[in-house]
Amino acid sequence: MKPQGLLTRIALALGLVFLYVPIVSMIVFSFNNSRLVTVWDAAHSPTLKWYGVLLHNEQILTAAWL
Amino acid sequence: MRLSQAMGRRLIAGVPTLWLLVLFLIPFLIVFRISFSEVRLAIPPYTPLLSWHHGAPHFEVHWSAYSFLFTDPMYVSSYLYSLKVAAVSTVCCLLIGYPMAYAIARSGAATRPLLLMLIVLPFWTSFLLRVYAWIGLLKNNGVINNVLLSLGVIHHPLALLQTDFAVYIGIVYSYLPFMILPLYANLEKHDPALLEAAADLGARPARAFAAITLPQSIPGIAAGSLLVFIPAVGEYVIPTLLGRPDQLMIGRVLSDEFFENRDWPVASAVAILILLLLIVPILLFQRLERRQLEAAQ
Amino acid sequence: MSPQPTPAGTEAVASAPDAAYVRVSDVSKKFGDFTAVDHVSLDIRRGEIFCLLGGSGSGKTTLLRMLAGFETPTTGRIEIDGQDLSHVPPYERPVNMMFQSYALFPHMSVEKNVGFGLEQEHLGRDAIRRQVGEILEIVKMSGYGARKPHQLSGGQRQRVALARALVKRPKLLLLDEPLAALDRKLREHTQFELLNIQQRLGVTFIVVTHDQEEAMTLGTRLGVMNHGRIVQVGTPSDIYESPASRFVADFIGSVNLFEGRVVANGADGLCITSADLGCTVRAERAAGSEHGATVWTAIRPEKIQISRAGAGGADGAQNENLVAGTVKEIAYMGDMSIYLVRLDSGSMLRVTLPNVLRGAERPIAREERVMLSWHGSSPVVLTE
Numbered sequence: 001m002k003p004q005g006l007l008t009r010i011a012l013a014l015g016l017v018f019l020y021v022p023i024v025s026m027i028v029f030s031f032n033n034s035r036l037v038t039v040w041d042a043a044h045s046p047t048l049k050w051y052g053v054l055l056h057n058e059q060i061l062t063a064a065w066l
Numbered sequence: 067m068r069l070s071q072a073m074g075r076r077l078i079a080g081v082p083t084l085w086l087l088v089l090f091l092i093p094f095l096i097v098f099r100i101s102f103s104e105v106r107l108a109i110p111p112y113t114p115l116l117s118w119h120h121g122a123p124h125f126e127v128h129w130s131a132y133s134f135l136f137t138d139p140m141y142v143s144s145y146l147y148s149l150k151v152a153a154v155s156t157v158c159c160l161l162i163g164y165p166m167a168y169a170i171a172r173s174g175a176a177t178r179p180l181l182l183m184l185i186v187l188p189f190w191t192s193f194l195l196r197v198y199a200w201i202g203l204l205k206n207n208g209v210i211n212n213v214l215l216s217l218g219v220i221h222h223p224l225a226l227l228q229t230d231f232a233v234y235i236g237i238v239y240s241y242l243p244f245m246i247l248p249l250y251a252n253l254e255k256h257d258p259a260l261l262e263a264a265a266d267l268g269a270r271p272a273r274a275f276a277a278i279t280l281p282q283s284i285p286g287i288a289a290g291s292l293l294v295f296i297p298a299v300g301e302y303v304i305p306t307l308l309g310r311p312d313q314l315m316i317g318r319v320l321s322d323e324f325f326e327n328r329d330w331p332v333a334s335a336v337a338i339l340i341l342l343l344l345i346v347p348i349l350l351f352q353r354l355e356r357r358q359l360e361a362a363q
Numbered sequence: 364m365s366p367q368p369t370p371a372g373t374e375a376v377a378s379a380p381d382a383a384y385v386r387v388s389d390v391s392k393k394f395g396d397f398t399a400v401d402h403v404s405l406d407i408r409r410g411e412i413f414c415l416l417g418g419s420g421s422g423k424t425t426l427l428r429m430l431a432g433f434e435t436p437t438t439g440r441i442e443i444d445g446q447d448l449s450h451v452p453p454y455e456r457p458v459n460m461m462f463q464s465y466a467l468f469p470h471m472s473v474e475k476n477v478g479f480g481l482e483q484e485h486l487g488r489d490a491i492r493r494q495v496g497e498i499l500e501i502v503k504m505s506g507y508g509a510r511k512p513h514q515l516s517g518g519q520r521q522r523v524a525l526a527r528a529l530v531k532r533p534k535l536l537l538l539d540e541p542l543a544a545l546d547r548k549l550r551e552h553t554q555f556e557l558l559n560i561q562q563r564l565g566v567t568f569i570v571v572t573h574d575q576e577e578a579m580t581l582g583t584r585l586g587v588m589n590h591g592r593i594v595q596v597g598t599p600s601d602i603y604e605s606p607a608s609r610f611v612a613d614f615i616g617s618v619n620l621f622e623g624r625v626v627a628n629g630a631d632g633l634c635i636t637s638a639d640l641g642c643t644v645r646a647e648r649a650a651g652s653e654h655g656a657t658v659w660t661a662i663r664p665e666k667i668q669i670s671r672a673g674a675g676g677a678d679g680a681q682n683e684n685l686v687a688g689t690v691k692e693i694a695y696m697g698d699m700s701i702y703l704v705r706l707d708s709g710s711m712l713r714v715t716l717p718n719v720l721r722g723a724e725r726p727i728a729r730e731e732r733v734m735l736s737w738h739g740s741s742p743v744v745l746t747e
Binding site: 257258259262263264265266268269270274277278281282329 | 407431432433452453454458459460462464466468469480483484527528531599697
């Protein structure tokens with residue numbers, strides 16, 4: 001592969017990482033047991049606890065349906 | 067009675083024009099009109115333009131809102147700060163987005179749609195959530211600081227949030243696809259034979275890029291830059307969530323004037339001045355679009 | 364021998380006049396499993412116009428691209444003026460190319476386009492302007508310097524592309540289907556102009572084309588390619604009059620091909636019986652073939668004479684190079700007529716005759732019985 005082709009491909013890969021790190025980190029931390037979003041509670045995670053809370057939250061559910 | 071072709075054409079063009087008129091021009095005129103009033107405790111909370119005194123019409127045009135904006139240093143600095151942030155973000159978007167668009171344009175026909183989808187996909191998630199995600203990454207006990215601390219690279223958390231840096235990241239992050247897509251649309255049309263011809267005539271790859279690819283991509287660069295710069299000037303959410311509390315961008319200023327100070331005239335004047343500031347870039351953008359349309363024919 | 368190529372335009376390494384200026388040595392190019400160029404060896408002399416002729420997929424374009432430097436040979440060597448340039452990138456070769464699509468830089472004027480190659484050599488602005496002016500004059504495009512490519516016609520663009528490729532006075536100029544995009548009249552005119560310019564500048568040309576007329580007009584020598592191999596190399600006359608195989612005979616011009624068996628092999632040529640043809644062919648200038656061997660006879664349409672059957676009476680014993688048939692189709696082309704004759708054996712023979720007499724009294728008509736004959740030197744005997 002020509003050198004300039006390789007450089008731009010690396011740039012593309014890094015750029016895609018930049019675009020997806022926040023999204024992926026959100027997904028990862030949705031399984032975090034701790035209330036402190038970004039502090040990984042290794043002892044009790046991963047957990048579906050928050051998904052359970054979501055399904056019982058009236059406000060969010062009605063908002064989603066609308 | 068059958069509609070003639072000309073009438074039918076006018077009808078079809080007329081519907082969106084009417085839509086623009088009602089939802090765009092009229093609100094603009096309302097804001098324009100309010101900017102020439104003074105605030106007062108009433109409903110509506112601004113002085114009327116036309117009133118009747120003893121049976122004679124009386125026009126009240128106040129320039130106080132505008133003069134206030136020009137004399138109070140906070141407003142001037144907010145405008146300049148907004149322009150600066152938008153400009154820096156645009157340049158960063160360009161520097162990051164150009165190689166990405168180039169790589170996509172040169173990739174195989176099979177992977178290209180996939181890559182384009184990957185660029186656009188983040189748009190399908192909530193904008194607000196993505197900005198909150200950045201808070202989670204940038205805050206003092208956020209992911210970035212935790213990783214750096216645990217690796218021993220730093221010993222005290224870096225203050226990444228509530229800085230200019232965070233705003234730049236937020237704007238570049240949100241507007242990057244707006245830069246990549248027009249750039250890609252332009253780069254994709256380039257004739258690869260031209261680069262071969264340049265090489266054949268003695269140009270090394272870097273020189274061929276500078277002499278052949280770059281000049282031809284200028285319309286794409288201009289389009290992408292304007293698509294980032296114009297909305298970035300008026301950004302509200304990103305600087306509010308990620309930015310400095312001591313230096314506001316003009317979008318926040320406008321919102322504060324309207325909702326907190328309930329000073330509709332000043333808020334309107336702020337809005338009109340934003341528009342004036344952006345007239346030059348907007349006209350440039352329109353001229354660019356028109357030229358590209360002509361070139362395509 | 365130093366691997367550094369000399370800059371274009373400077374004096375070349377002294378080479379003997381007959382020595383190969385461009386030498387392609389056993390070059391092959393594979394793309395995965397597909398062999399585009401299959402062990403090709405060629406010697407091209409300085410100052411000649413060499414045409415690579417072949418259909419699509421014959422490998423001619425790939426070979427051209429390897430000469431230009433856009434592809435590297437999988438095996439083999441390419442030498443130009445004594446230097447091995449097989450793996451040298453295109454921007455370091457004293458070779459320039461005229462692209463089929465012209466590939467003019469759309470955002471640059473004609474002058475900048477033509478001067479681009481000179482700018483890469485870091486010449487002064489005055490020198491560039493002078494040389495650009497000279498070459499534009501040679502291609503008859505003086506005065507068009509400020510125009511942009513989209514303001515030019517197809518023929519004008521081609522001349523600019525030619526100027527751009529010649530301005531550096533390269534050792535070798537490659538032309539990719541130079542006349543393909545032009546209409547008929549312009550094509551003829553351009554053919555002669557190209558010849559003129561080549562004579563004037565003395566640059567070695569290698570032309571790639573699928574159009575045999577183009578190749579025959581332009582080329583001092585032709586190389587016919589098929590499936591990645593060179594099938595025959597020679598002057599246009601060699602290739603037309605003495606094709607080496609049925610493929611070449613059929614590819615260039617029209618030809619009548621008949622299968623037959625050798626029955627006599629003597630000093631005065633070969634005697635071949637052919638059921639398809641329905642007569643005996645005596646080929647005077649044919650190499651010895653084994654008695655009984657199966658061969659093909661090729662006779663060009665213009666070498667056959669038509670006469671009315673019955674006129675002058677049959678020559679009796681001589682059933683050689685003579686056959687009877689019925690005219691089925693006549694195509695009047697103005698300068699000549701093409702006759703399709705159905706032989707008694709059932710095969711079709713194609714004959715072309717120039718229309719020598721204006722308003723001939725009783726021209727040969729459809730369904731007429733005719734006798735077809737040809738001189739003994741006309742048939743070409745092919746073994747493959």
